[in-house]
Amino acid sequence: MVDQVSDNKSKKADIITVAKAARVSPSTVSRYFNHPELLKTTTRKKIDSAVRRTGYIRNRAAQTIHGIRSGTIGVLVPTLDHAIFAEVVQAFSDTVAKQGFTILLASHGYDLQREYAILRKFLEHRVDGVVLTGLDHDEAVFQLLDSQEIPCVLMWNYSETSRFPSIGADNEQAGRLIAEHVLALGHRDVACMFPPTNGNDRALARREIVINMLHASGVEVPKEWMLETVYSISESKQDAKKLFAQTNRPTALICGNDILATGALYGATASGLKVPDDVTVVGIGDFKGSSEIEPALTTVRLPARRIGQEAGNALVTAIIDPISNSVGSLNCAPEFVERRSSAVLE
Amino acid sequence: MVDQVSDNKSKKADIITVAKAARVSPSTVSRYFNHPELLKTTTRKKIDSAVRRTGYIRNRAAQTIHGIRSGTIGVLVPTLDHAIFAEVVQAFSDTVAKQGFTILLASHGYDLQREYAILRKFLEHRVDGVVLTGLDHDEAVFQLLDSQEIPCVLMWNYSETSRFPSIGADNEQAGRLIAEHVLALGHRDVACMFPPTNGNDRALARREIVINMLHASGVEVPKEWMLETVYSISESKQDAKKLFAQTNRPTALICGNDILATGALYGATASGLKVPDDVTVVGIGDFKGSSEIEPALTTVRLPARRIGQEAGNALVTAIIDPISNSVGSLNCAPEFVERRSSAVLE
DNA sequence: AATAGTTTTGCAAATGTTTTCATAAATTCC
DNA sequence: GGAATTTATGAAAACATTTGCAAAACTATT
Numbered sequence: 001m002v003d004q005v006s007d008n009k010s011k012k013a014d015i016i017t018v019a020k021a022a023r024v025s026p027s028t029v030s031r032y033f034n035h036p037e038l039l040k041t042t043t044r045k046k047i048d049s050a051v052r053r054t055g056y057i058r059n060r061a062a063q064t065i066h067g068i069r070s071g072t073i074g075v076l077v078p079t080l081d082h083a084i085f086a087e088v089v090q091a092f093s094d095t096v097a098k099q100g101f102t103i104l105l106a107s108h109g110y111d112l113q114r115e116y117a118i119l120r121k122f123l124e125h126r127v128d129g130v131v132l133t134g135l136d137h138d139e140a141v142f143q144l145l146d147s148q149e150i151p152c153v154l155m156w157n158y159s160e161t162s163r164f165p166s167i168g169a170d171n172e173q174a175g176r177l178i179a180e181h182v183l184a185l186g187h188r189d190v191a192c193m194f195p196p197t198n199g200n201d202r203a204l205a206r207r208e209i210v211i212n213m214l215h216a217s218g219v220e221v222p223k224e225w226m227l228e229t230v231y232s233i234s235e236s237k238q239d240a241k242k243l244f245a246q247t248n249r250p251t252a253l254i255c256g257n258d259i260l261a262t263g264a265l266y267g268a269t270a271s272g273l274k275v276p277d278d279v280t281v282v283g284i285g286d287f288k289g290s291s292e293i294e295p296a297l298t299t300v301r302l303p304a305r306r307i308g309q310e311a312g313n314a315l316v317t318a319i320i321d322p323i324s325n326s327v328g329s330l331n332c333a334p335e336f337v338e339r340r341s342s343a344v345l346e
Numbered sequence: 347m348v349d350q351v352s353d354n355k356s357k358k359a360d361i362i363t364v365a366k367a368a369r370v371s372p373s374t375v376s377r378y379f380n381h382p383e384l385l386k387t388t389t390r391k392k393i394d395s396a397v398r399r400t401g402y403i404r405n406r407a408a409q410t411i412h413g414i415r416s417g418t419i420g421v422l423v424p425t426l427d428h429a430i431f432a433e434v435v436q437a438f439s440d441t442v443a444k445q446g447f448t449i450l451l452a453s454h455g456y457d458l459q460r461e462y463a464i465l466r467k468f469l470e471h472r473v474d475g476v477v478l479t480g481l482d483h484d485e486a487v488f489q490l491l492d493s494q495e496i497p498c499v500l501m502w503n504y505s506e507t508s509r510f511p512s513i514g515a516d517n518e519q520a521g522r523l524i525a526e527h528v529l530a531l532g533h534r535d536v537a538c539m540f541p542p543t544n545g546n547d548r549a550l551a552r553r554e555i556v557i558n559m560l561h562a563s564g565v566e567v568p569k570e571w572m573l574e575t576v577y578s579i580s581e582s583k584q585d586a587k588k589l590f591a592q593t594n595r596p597t598a599l600i601c602g603n604d605i606l607a608t609g610a611l612y613g614a615t616a617s618g619l620k621v622p623d624d625v626t627v628v629g630i631g632d633f634k635g636s637s638e639i640e641p642a643l644t645t646v647r648l649p650a651r652r653i654g655q656e657a658g659n660a661l662v663t664a665i666i667d668p669i670s671n672s673v674g675s676l677n678c679a680p681e682f683v684e685r686r687s688s689a690v691l692e
Numbered sequence: 693a694a695t696a697g698t699t700t701t702g703c704a705a706a707t708g709t710t711t712t713c714a715t716a717a718a719t720t721c722c
Numbered sequence: 723g724g725a726a727t728t729t730a731t732g733a734a735a736a737c738a739t740t741t742g743c744a745a746a747a748c749t750a751t752t
Contacts, residue, residue: 012494014707014708014709015708015709016708024731024732025731025732025733026708026709026710026732027710027711027731027732027733027734028730028731028732030709030710030711031710031711031730031731034710034711038729038730038731039730039731040718040729040730040731043730043731055493055494057466057469057470057494058470058708058709059411059470059472059708059709060407060470060471060472060709061406061407061408061410061411061416061471061472061708061709062407062411062707062708062709062710062737063708063709063710064407064709064737065405065407065408065411065708065709065710065736065737065738065739066709066710066711066736066737066738067710067737068709068710070407070471071471072450072471075451079436080426080432080433080435080436080439081432081433081436083429083432085432086426086427086429086431086432087426087427089426089451090425090426090427090453093426093451093452093453094453097452102450102451102452102464102467102468102471103450103451103452104418104448104449104450104451105421105435105439105449105450105451106439106443106448106449107436107439107440118448120403121448122448123403124403124404124405124406125406125407125416125417125418125448126405126406126407147401148358148401148403232634233634233635233638234637234638237638262635263638266638266639266640269640270640288427288578288579289579289608291580292579292580292583292609292612293612294612294615294616360737360738360739361738361739362738362739370701370702371701371702371703372702372738372739372740373701373702373703373704373740373741374700374701374702376739376740376741377700377701377740377741380740380741384699384700384701385700385701386699386700386701389700389701404738404739405738405739407738407739408707408737408738408739408740409738409739409740410707410739411707411708411709411738411739411740412706412707412708412739412740412741413707413740414739414740
């Protein structure tokens, strides 16, 4: 009797084990899970008890080879180390989990070759759909997606002309909003701090538009005020201190994202500068903490949570209802947020 | 001819399609992937080309039902919204990816019932191993893990007596280090700000030891200085401002983590208080940015990256070499980091 | 050129499910 | 109480692979 119990548990139970224990056929057990309404209440009870006794857990791998959905979605981000991506992923994951999907997560660290390799791995696992971050990807990635006919959305960025539905913010718009603000405040001596742009179409789009807007207003950013700083508070604080130590310093600093801006704010404080009296500092993103930092950061909000949710819903729709090709791009509009770190030039 | 090509791509290729295209048997194609050294160079080339032409992608689901590893690891965290967990997950994911594993990620939002449900889902997907966050889990979770005989490690926290190997920091030690420091500086009027402790054994362990240490030195924390604040910079800034507005205010504030401490620092600044001259503020965690904030935060470093890596390596070992039960707990020791936000009582 | 030995390949069974089709059981109706 | 329906269950084929075993194709040896 005791042996019996431990036997049941030792060899992992499959559907046949359960069937025997319940004295029904395997088909019936299968129906118990997939179409319970077809079973008599009494058999349902028998199987219920058998499942419990045997400790049976369904095998999705075995289901998946029947062309049934795997219930997984591949999520591919550059990195989780940036809180903002973590937030998007969290929102995405929560959204699709409600519909029974689990996410396969991987990061490529801005290496587009790795992205391709990871995508292949996702496909080996027969994910039901894929989310990629940003608009720019290797042509091979797009072709693979096409040939496998698998639902895909691009999240975080938005563009009308993206190769797959894109759900996110328009970085050009974000850059424009912040540049307009700084120009409207009357600044002419403007420095810029942006992350490296290789493999990062988001940063590139922002920087381009900012430079262009400034240029259009007759403001040129001298080379020594054009900082390329990796995404890190310590680096940006460092670089900001160097910038502020130059003999002539800018009256405004536009940062490519709020992390850089946070470091710049700390750098200004460490240099004995008052923000915004001595220098205006602005960011892009409205990350967590940007509204609480002293002084609160003027920035452009990119609605991370919303983007994650919308992307999740869109992808699930595309998976569940693949015929009605109803999923389109969505512009989660960025929004200018004026706080205390920017001020009109005296 | 053109039809031929598009045909190949339209119906997704399986191993039989490839076999036909290469004029070999399916078994040979299988061996091409799993034991290529058994094949003649010429057949290998034939299959190589056939795979390319047909766009075949291996089906891991079909492999998995043969008892072959799925190549996935289930990772279960409370949330990704806390940058610190995102960092651990990133390090973990990178580590196991090098060994060919992909992670299934889910978060339970501190709800232990959901944790059980998610674990079941992981097991349905036949993950090769599981990582849980923290030491405390529902008994049902432990039993399920036991009965399925699946490798598991608990990460983030460390305890000698944990039910499964635990790889992480000892929160008691962390709490002790920070409390000792504050006491050594001579503070007797001490306030505490900790996150809600339900479903969060980490926070609980830290708070307990801090209170005990203070008590042992004759310092009692009055109720109105005992703050329970959710993990959020805005909430903690808010609560800190209220605290500092009280008629008699503490000379030191111990925060349960660096996010709370960051908010507290902003709150102090907003209240016109100078840190550390007017009040000492300390945290636990040494999160990103804690060393750059002005004033730089005195805290206890919990080595997130290292924990993620060690947990990854440990779990992979347990998966690849399950017999030699060689995976044990590992104390990634917390380390006191003195910076500028704490000072001796004048 | 025949034999023995080795390497390479194919056949067929196995894996854990789902699903179609057929049969058995239960229910309804007269 | 038996025929006609309806409902519930089982048998067997299918899914995309892997693998043990045996046959075929090579090499080396005499």
